[in-house]
Each structure stands twice: as C-alpha cells, then as structure tokens.
Amino acid sequence: MQTTLSSDLANQIRRQCGENVFLCYQCQKCSSGCPVAEYFDLAPNQLMRAIQLGQKDMALKSKTLWLCAIC
Structure with a gap:
C-alpha cells in the first residue's frame, strides 16, 4: 500500500x-498527561503526526479528534 504525504x-x-501543527515535535506530553487518553484510538501525538503527514482519512476518522477536551 502506497501512502502519499501532503x-x-x-x-x-x-x-x-x-x-x-508543525510546531508539534512529538514530545508526547499531551499524550502522557491526557485524562481521557484511554478512550482514544490514537494518542494525541499520533493524531498530530497523522495531520502533519496529511493522512486526512486517519485523522478525521479518529475518535481522538472528537473526544479531545483541549485541556
């Protein structure tokens, strides 16, 4: 399967x-301190990486995007 980055x-x-979103350098502080991370299918840093790489389908289908409380 070929992935196109955008x-x-x-x-x-x-x-x-x-x-x-390119200011995120994957330190994982958002993921390690997230109080609702257990309900996510992608950790917050994984969602940011998907967005950085242009993986729109993965990002928009993720529960993380819709459950995040932006603490």
Whole structure:
C-alpha cells in the first residue's frame, strides 16, 4: 500500500484556525498527561503526526479528534 504525504490538511488547519501543527515535535506530553487518553484510538501525538503527514482519512476518522477536551 502506497501512502502519499501532503501538507494540505495542515495548511487548511492553519488557514482556518491559525494553528501551526508543525510546531508539534512529538514530545508526547499531551499524550502522557491526557485524562481521557484511554478512550482514544490514537494518542494525541499520533493524531498530530497523522495531520502533519496529511493522512486526512486517519485523522478525521479518529475518535481522538472528537473526544479531545483541549485541556
């Protein structure tokens, strides 16, 4: 299976929300301190990585995106 990488999703998020997802450098502090992480299918840092790599389907299908309380 071939995966195509794209920054389109990250750029769309930046345009609409002003957030630069490329500032995430995978320290995993968000994942290790998350009080609801046990309910996620992807850890928060994994979701950020999927967005950085342009894996739109994976990101949008993830429960993490919709359950995050943005503590």
